[in-house]
Amino acid sequence: MRQEENEFLTQTGPGTPMGELMRQYWFPAMRSDELVADGDPVRLRLLCEDFVAFRTGSGEVGIVDHFCAHRCASLFFGRNEDEGIRCVYHGWKFDRHGKCVDRPSEPHEAIPASIRLKALKTREVNGLVWVYMGTRETPPPFPEFDVNRRSEESCDVSIALRECNWLQALEGDIDTAHVGFLHLGGVSADNFEKGSINYYRHLDLAPRYEIVETRYGTMYDAYRPAGESETYHRVGQFMLPFFTMTPPFDFDSGATHLRAWVPADDHHTWLIEIKSGDVTLTKDKDGKPLSGGTVGWTYLPNTTDWLGRWRIAENKSNDYGMDRSRPNYTGINGIPLQDQAITESMGPIQDRTREHLGSSDRMIMLSRRRMMKAAKALAEEGAAPPGVETPEVYQSIRSGFMLTPNEADWLAVINDYRAGWNDGAPPITR
Ligand code: FES
Numbered sequence: 001m002r003q004e005e006n007e008f009l010t011q012t013g014p015g016t017p018m019g020e021l022m023r024q025y026w027f028p029a030m031r032s033d034e035l036v037a038d039g040d041p042v043r044l045r046l047l048c049e050d051f052v053a054f055r056t057g058s059g060e061v062g063i064v065d066h067f068c069a070h071r072c073a074s075l076f077f078g079r080n081e082d083e084g085i086r087c088v089y090h091g092w093k094f095d096r097h098g099k100c101v102d103r104p105s106e107p108h109e110a111i112p113a114s115i116r117l118k119a120l121k122t123r124e125v126n127g128l129v130w131v132y133m134g135t136r137e138t139p140p141p142f143p144e145f146d147v148n149r150r151s152e153e154s155c156d157v158s159i160a161l162r163e164c165n166w167l168q169a170l171e172g173d174i175d176t177a178h179v180g181f182l183h184l185g186g187v188s189a190d191n192f193e194k195g196s197i198n199y200y201r202h203l204d205l206a207p208r209y210e211i212v213e214t215r216y217g218t219m220y221d222a223y224r225p226a227g228e229s230e231t232y233h234r235v236g237q238f239m240l241p242f243f244t245m246t247p248p249f250d251f252d253s254g255a256t257h258l259r260a261w262v263p264a265d266d267h268h269t270w271l272i273e274i275k276s277g278d279v280t281l282t283k284d285k286d287g288k289p290l291s292g293g294t295v296g297w298t299y300l301p302n303t304t305d306w307l308g309r310w311r312i313a314e315n316k317s318n319d320y321g322m323d324r325s326r327p328n329y330t331g332i333n334g335i336p337l338q339d340q341a342i343t344e345s346m347g348p349i350q351d352r353t354r355e356h357l358g359s360s361d362r363m364i365m366l367s368r369r370r371m372m373k374a375a376k377a378l379a380e381e382g383a384a385p386p387g388v389e390t391p392e393v394y395q396s397i398r399s400g401f402m403l404t405p406n407e408a409d410w411l412a413v414i415n416d417y418r419a420g421w422n423d424g425a426p427p428i429t430r
């Protein structure tokens with residue numbers, strides 16, 4: 001990859017092609033329970049911009065530019081009072097839409113409408129605050145991801161700060177060729193019952209791939225033989241601008257999840273995950289989660305800093321708690337932490353001019369091309385990016401694994417599953 005392309009894809013501030021692409025979409029930004037009615041404002045960094053987030057006494061969320069519109073004091077020090085945030089410098093007050101509603105230092109003047117803060121459109125769904133950072137007065141329709149159509153009780157949300165650029169963090173999820181090494185390299189097929197799905201997976205660590213360009217992004221099928229007559233498929237998704245689904249569970253399980261790789265700035269990423277249903281990872285024949293399983297994140301205590309939230313305790317400063325005597329491939333405990341260590345090990349922004357991609361990296365190549373195409377079409381023609389005006393393209397998009405007869409068309413099987421989950425979801429086509 002050329003240096004210009006690397007910069008094109010990794011920069012997310014205002015005015016950058018990818019940054020503007022991301023600003024066209026709704027995406028999750030923080031947990032709902034981080035904001036308490038009339039509680040402390042929270043510093044929130046998104047796409048290289050700094051905001052304060054607060055919840056009013058009536059329970060509504062406000063996310064506004066952190067610089068006061070008077071003399072630019074930070075509203076992080078502001079007081080969350082009576083349906084707005086009041087700057088502690090001279091007392092100007094702003095409502096959650098950014099409108100200046102009180103100006104005690106200018107009591108004899110009407111407040112000009114031009115005095116306002118940039119304010120994000122927000123929406124709360126299943127424990128997460130979603131935002132729209134674009135310029136439309138009426139935001140685009142809300143994306144119809146499966147997890148947004150589930151009940152709140154069935155959803156589990158988590159956030160982790162990753163200390164690297166969003167693209168390399170995201171690409172860990174669509175780089176399916178690494179699973180057999182990084183996560184499962186220490187496990188042999190003999191650990192599993194002969195003929196079981198995991199047995200075949202470990203017997204063949206070099207699956208074949210088919211990549212499909214979809215209306216919302218890209219999807220892959222990594223497939224390998226499972227005995228004489230069947231094929232084992234693992235299917236994952238990339239959805240513009242920065243959503244992924246990996247395949248840790250069976251398509252029959254009813255489970256679904258969604259990961260958003262939200263840039264905080266170009267060197268830090270919020271991994272925001274929503275899971276719904278039985279999302280337990282692959283287990284060995286004794287029922288033990290593989291490679292340590294999805295151990296829950298252990299967090300450092302949150303601070304009020306821009307990057308002080310959701311920091312993992314096992315991090316680059318302590319080599320992610322690596323202990324090479326552990327009976328796994330890396331000595332790092334658990335799949336999420338292994339991914340965290342490896343993607344951060346590439347540096348704050350990976351130098352892609354040095355990489356050498358092969359045929360097993362086609363999902364990565366095609367997804368990058370899809371991002372560039374959408375960002376260029378937006379910048380050059382003002383074209384609405386995929387999914388922005390068509391929220392239904394996300395309906396019943398899931399990831400997972402399955403066994404099919406050798407002769408079956410895997411995409412047709414997936415579409416059959418999808419019709420069962422939600423009759424009327426548009427089929428995925430090649
Ligand atoms: S700087 Fe905020 S009121 Fe003056």
Ligand SMILES: [Fe+2]
Nearest residue numbers: 172179183339
């Ligand atoms: Fe991984």
